Amino acid sequence: MADKTKKIIVTIDGPAGAGKSTVARAVAERIGLPYLDTGALYRAVAWKLNKEGIAPDEGERITKALASFNLELRPGGLCADGADVTAAIRTPEIDRIVSAYAARAEVRDALTGLQRAQAANGLVADGRDMGTVVFPEAELKIFLTASAEERARRRYRERRARGEDVDYDEILKQVVERDSYDMTREIAPLRPAPGCIILDSSDMDAEAVTDAIASLAVEFMGRKER
Structure with missing residues (x-):
């Protein structure tokens, strides 16, 4: 082909x-x-923000936190700020909170460019x-x-x-x-x-x-x- x-x-x-x-x-x-695992990206963001005590309704804090957040896609996994979070983002706790963070425009804007950049x-x-x-x-x-x-x-x-x-x-x-x-x-x-x-x-x-x-x-x- x-x-x-x-x-x-x-x-x-x-x-x-x-x-x-x-x-x-x-x-x-x-x-x-x-393969682009977009769900993992949103889970990683929820993991980071929750870990730092930033609630889904704190738009300014979310924007500030994500400005320096480094996500790296790797075969079979995902690193966040240099740490392998592949297992950490697949927990019932992240299941419960990810939607609230994913609904924020600040989060979606931060990840849209990253996702599109993978499509070359x-x-x-x-x-x-x-x-x-x-x-x-x-x-x-x-x-x-x-x-x-x-x-x-x-x-x-x-x-x-x-x-x-x-x-x-x-x-x-x-x-x-x-x-x-x-x-x-x-x-x-x-x-x-x-x-x-x-x-x-x-x-x-x-x-x-x-x-x-x-x-x-x-x-x-x-x-x-x-």
């Missing part, structure tokens, strides 16, 4: 627990494009506003969703596998609340991008979703080559 066919942008947006990160990472590997050679990016705000010119836009119940089951199984003592009903409540918050927030609300393909994965496993999106991406690569 010629290099020029690889320089497309694929965005995968959708609600929490839809499997965006797992699928996006697999699709990127399948079609030979870099094409990429696969997942998040909530990749196709609507960050990469509106993307050749292939996917809105990946699933029922709230199925997404809660996935989160429940993931946390149980990590040895956590969790309650399914509580996770379902959190998923529904997160959906409402993400869809109604003033800054970059969660919604399907114009021209996107909506894919419901409620009855699909990760491999089937990967196959479907990778096939679409290869088709779009072919169109670009012509």
